[in-house]
Amino acid sequence: MxxxxxxxxxxxxxxxxxxxxxxxxxxxxxxxxxxxxxxxxxxxxxxxxxxxxxxxxxxxxxxxxxxxxxxxxxxxxxxxxxxxxxxxxxxxxxxxxxxxxxxxxxxxxxxxxxxxxxxxxxxxxxxxxxxxxxxxxxxxxxxxxxxxxxxxxxxxxxxxxGQAVLTDPALMALHESTPLVDGPAVIDQGLGFSVDLKPAEGDLVGYRAKPHTGVIDLDNIGHYDPAEYWEPIHAQNGQIILDPGAFYILVSREAVHIPPDYAAEMAPYLAMVGEFRVHYAGFFDPGFGNVDAGGAGARGVLEVRCHEAPFVLEHGQIVGRLVYEKMQSRPDRLYGADLASNYQGQGLKLSKHFRGL
CATH class of the missing domain: 2.70.40.10 (Deoxyuridine triphosphatase (dUTPase))
Structure with a gap:
């Protein structure tokens, strides 16, 4: 299974x-x-x-x-x-x-x-x-x-x-044998991750989509000027206020990794923690953030949308979780190894369509 x-x-x-x-x-x-x-x-x-x-x-x-x-x-x-x-x-x-x-x-x-x-x-x-x-x-x-x-x-x-989602005890055992994050593991129906609003350098913590922009041709890689589409978000005190209806790109405080025999999926944490949702773009393949596959842990990029009311998001707040599953067998190729993997070893990063910052 x-x-x-x-x-x-x-x-x-x-x-x-x-x-x-x-x-x-x-x-x-x-x-x-x-x-x-x-x-x-x-x-x-x-x-x-x-x-x-x-x-x-x-x-x-x-x-x-x-x-x-x-x-x-x-x-x-x-x-x-x-x-x-x-x-x-x-x-x-x-x-x-x-x-x-x-x-x-x-x-x-x-x-x-x-x-x-x-x-x-x-x-x-x-x-x-x-x-x-x-x-x-x-x-x-x-x-x-x-x-x-x-x-x-x-x-x-x-x-x-079948179903091969790791239970919390199994996930903790995996973390103890192969660390999944570069710090304490918060495990509750998956591996919790928090938002980073106190970066090691500077005060840039994310980006907010501008409301009136041009068209993005999805074939254009590294083409667009981020300043035409995104407003940089800075935080001096470890908090930002999310505006209702706005879309943000933020980053997790933790660097995570997915061992070769496992896969993971990003999921929301709890609706009760605030008036916002962390959108989950997807799957984390075996080898994501893995040292053996060219990574040293990789941050999870967070796609955040606030709903009805402005909401204060604070550094270290748990905003999502990674649900780990067992692979039926190890892949022939890992993420970041022998593959053109755009986000291996990533930090705060916009999509591949924008020029590097």
Whole structure:
């Protein structure tokens, strides 16, 4: 039991349990997940939706469609609108294998809400064993309008054989044998992490998305001037006030690492701790922050949105948790080793589309 590694994903491709048109390329296969690609057409819809039991996404599109967009030459998905895009991949899952999807790191750092929906689906990003059918991405740009093309990879999917989430005692035992953070471990339904508002150097603690900006072409890497899209956030006293509706990029105080035989997923901590949410962009692959894979611990980048009321966020406040799972087997390649891994050894960092600071 456990999360399927890269070689097991390739076996699924060989057996036809994952298929695609055009065929999946090697660069899509990550240590513990598969990147999913946008198809050639988008539907602008009136509202977000789930297909629901006994219904297909195509049927619901007929109900909610406003217009269709050809993505072949590139098209802009506008901030504040909701789109549905068929993906190039489809599944024919065997019994016993379930799947879960999540946005890729760069997608989350652009505040680009991307969720997976399926025929007869009653949850976002969750696919039951035995599902046989197409996959769709629901995309809602929240801070920036974006230019997309077919083949772009905004979300990823992970496959599980049963449940292999580590209990708190097992997670503590793992930390004692292989330290998961560079300090005391706060373990409560996962490994807690806190926000860093007292950096070792200077007083820059994060960035806030500007409300009126230009379009971001998702193919442009290291291209955009951060000052045109982001306002730097400074803190002299270890606290900042979050504005309702604003989107922030912050960083965890802890440097974390994921051992080669494990994977992790970022999850919210508790809704009761304040009027904000730490968005979770995704999966942490085996080897993230691992010394053997070119890292020395890596900070978790936090995508934070405040809700109804201004909220004071203070240094060291627990804001999220990492849920660790056992891999079914060790991947052939680890994150940061033999892979073009953009965020290995990261600290406070915007998405890969912006020039270095």
């Amino acid at each position: 456990g999360v399927l590694a890269d070689h097991a994903i390739r076996d699924m491709l060989t057996r036809g349990e994952i298929s695609a048109e055009p065929a999946v390329i090697d660069a899509q296969v990550q240590p513990a997940s598969l990147d999913l690609r946008l198809g050639a057409r988008a539907w602008r819809v009136r509202a977000s939706f789930l297909a629901g039991e006994g219904r297909t996404v195509a049927e619901r599109l007929e109900e909610f469609e406003m217009h269709q967009i050809d993505l072949t030459e590139g098209a802009v998905l506008e901030k504040g609108c909701v789109y549905v895009v068929p993906l190039m991949e489809r599944l024919a899952l065997p019994d016993g294998i379930q799947a879960v999807a999540n946005a890729k790191s760069s997608t989350g750092r652009l505040d680009l809400l991307t969720r997976l929906i399926t025929d007869e689906g009653v949850e976002f990003d969750r696919i039951a064993p035995g599902y046989d059918g197409p996959l769709f991405a629901e995309i809602c740009p929240r801070s920036f309008s974006v230019l997309v093309r077919p083949g772009m990879r905004l979300n990823q999917i992970r496959f599980r054989d």
